[in-house]
Amino acid sequence: MKSEKAKAQLRKGILELCILSILENREAYASDIIARLKQADLIVVEGTLYPLLTRLKNNGLLEYHWQESKSGPPRKYYKLTEEGKATQQALKTDWFVLTDQVNRIIKEKEDIS
Amino acid sequence: MKKNITINIKGLVFHIDEDAYEKLNQYLNEVKHYFSHQDGASEIIDDIEARISELLAEHLDNQKQVVTIKDVNHVIKIMGTTAEMQEGKNAEEEAFQQKRAKRLFRDPENKILGGVAGGMAAYFNIDALWFRLAFVLLSFFALGPLAYIVFWVAVPMARTTAEKLEMKGEKVNIDTIERSVKEELRDLGQSLNSYANMAMRSFDKNKSSFKKTGNVAADGLMDILRFALKVAGVIAGFFLLFTALSLVTVIMAGLFFPEVTHFLIEDLPLTFHAPAFAEMFFSGGLDFTLLVLGLVVVVGLPLLALVTLSIRLDIRTSYPDRHQRKHCLADMVCCPLYYRCRCAFYC
Numbered sequence: 001m002k003s004e005k006a007k008a009q010l011r012k013g014i015l016e017l018c019i020l021s022i023l024e025n026r027e028a029y030a031s032d033i034i035a036r037l038k039q040a041d042l043i044v045v046e047g048t049l050y051p052l053l054t055r056l057k058n059n060g061l062l063e064y065h066w067q068e069s070k071s072g073p074p075r076k077y078y079k080l081t082e083e084g085k086a087t088q089q090a091l092k093t094d095w096f097v098l099t100d101q102v103n104r105i106i107k108e109k110e111d112i113s
Numbered sequence: 114m115k116k117n118i119t120i121n122i123k124g125l126v127f128h129i130d131e132d133a134y135e136k137l138n139q140y141l142n143e144v145k146h147y148f149s150h151q152d153g154a155s156e157i158i159d160d161i162e163a164r165i166s167e168l169l170a171e172h173l174d175n176q177k178q179v180v181t182i183k184d185v186n187h188v189i190k191i192m193g194t195t196a197e198m199q200e201g202k203n204a205e206e207e208a209f210q211q212k213r214a215k216r217l218f219r220d221p222e223n224k225i226l227g228g229v230a231g232g233m234a235a236y237f238n239i240d241a242l243w244f245r246l247a248f249v250l251l252s253f254f255a256l257g258p259l260a261y262i263v264f265w266v267a268v269p270m271a272r273t274t275a276e277k278l279e280m281k282g283e284k285v286n287i288d289t290i291e292r293s294v295k296e297e298l299r300d301l302g303q304s305l306n307s308y309a310n311m312a313m314r315s316f317d318k319n320k321s322s323f324k325k326t327g328n329v330a331a332d333g334l335m336d337i338l339r340f341a342l343k344v345a346g347v348i349a350g351f352f353l354l355f356t357a358l359s360l361v362t363v364i365m366a367g368l369f370f371p372e373v374t375h376f377l378i379e380d381l382p383l384t385f386h387a388p389a390f391a392e393m394f395f396s397g398g399l400d401f402t403l404l405v406l407g408l409v410v411v412v413g414l415p416l417l418a419l420v421t422l423s424i425r426l427d428i429r430t431s432y433p434d435r436h437q438r439k440h441c442l443a444d445m446v447c448c449p450l451y452y453r454c455r456c457a458f459y460c
Contacts, residue, residue: 044193045192045197047192047198050160050164054156054160058153071170072163072166072170073167
């Protein structure tokens with residue numbers, strides 16, 4: 001149980017970077033983003049993504065435009081703003097440094113034992 | 114065969130089964146409430162509704178034109194319940210939610226009229242009795258009913274489990290909701306058990322009546338007492354209604370036509386007549402509309418409250434089934450005898 005919570009916490013933190021990265025070089029509709037995140041086991045229910053997208057948009061990292069759809073109401077297609085691109089780059093660099101350091105810590109322990 | 118409802122979600126029209134509609138409506142209300150404290154709430158809800166509409170549309174084709182409860186359950190599973198959304202929240206948002214204070218609701222489980230006192234009791238964590246007492250006392254100054262009505266209109270009823278928790282100031286998350294639902298189920302189970310016991314006892318009564326003579330006698334006594342109380346309630350309701358209505362009529366009439374009160378009570382020392390009263394206060398006899406207005410507020414409103422209270426009491430006992438209540442007004446007006454008979458029948 002404890003480890004489940006810790007795992008969930010870990011995923012939550014990197015969700016923003018994942019969304020920004022999915023949108024790095026393309027536009028996507030909320031369901032595309034969800035499908036990719038579900039595939040990676042990063043979110044469980046779709047309801048959690050919409051508030052996150054709205055927050056990122058309100059913070060000026062994302063923007064969207066409407067596109068007609070055959071099967072339903074018009075869809076919002078999201079893409080990164082200039083600020084979003086910069087944030088994504090910064091987070092990405094950070095992520096690589098972080099994972100590198102974390103890996104080292106984990107490996108050191110293994111080497112000793 | 115099932116009754117269908119036509120709904121429109123973000124511009125798409127759906128035919129939906131009644132039970133599925135109830136479920137979807139409840140879900141959307143929960144979601145709306147859940148996001149209501151967040152920035153951009155309406156946008157989030159719009160997005161979610163659009164997605165739901167799209168998911169539902171995927172389930173339908175020419176062969177299958179109606180949204181069923183199965184479809185709705187499927188959609189909720191994909192979108193996630195509010196409790197599941199809570200789990201997916203990040204720390205920043207969670208901290209925001211923890212700050213959320215208690216909110217004043219009307220309590221549907223602790224109500225006599227509209228649940229205002231019950232809601233206040235939950236908010237201030239004081240027994241509802243004190244608030245009821247206060248409202249009754251205030252009604253002597255006409256402020257009570259007025260204040261009560263204002264609260265009734267302005268304060269929302271706590272409908273969902275989340276709202277009920279918020280009413281008591283408990284943090285709304287999956288654990289507290291689970292606990293509260295469990296408590297409700299336990300209460301339900303207990304009352305079902307006691308019904309079962311009652312049924313068993315009456316069965317025993319028939320089978321071996323001599324065995325539990327004492328118990329049965331006590332039961333019978335309770336039944337008679339309950340019956341007597343109900344009869345007394347109906348009679349009291351009727352007389353309250355009658356008294357209140359006649360008092361209102363007499364006072365209203367007396368205000369403007371002093372002959373009426375004089376006719377009823379011959380040696381009334383003071384003329385209960387608005388202009389005469391005004392004469393006493395404003396010797397010039399100038400502005401007495403103010404006084405009349407004051408009298409109406411002081412005397413009329415509490416009486417009006419009494420009338421509505423007694424009517425509600427009456428209707429509740431005579432029409433226990435909610436769906437029949439819409440006929441009761443017609444019955445009351447067209448056939449008072451039939452209406453009275455129902456009262457007698459149902460108690």
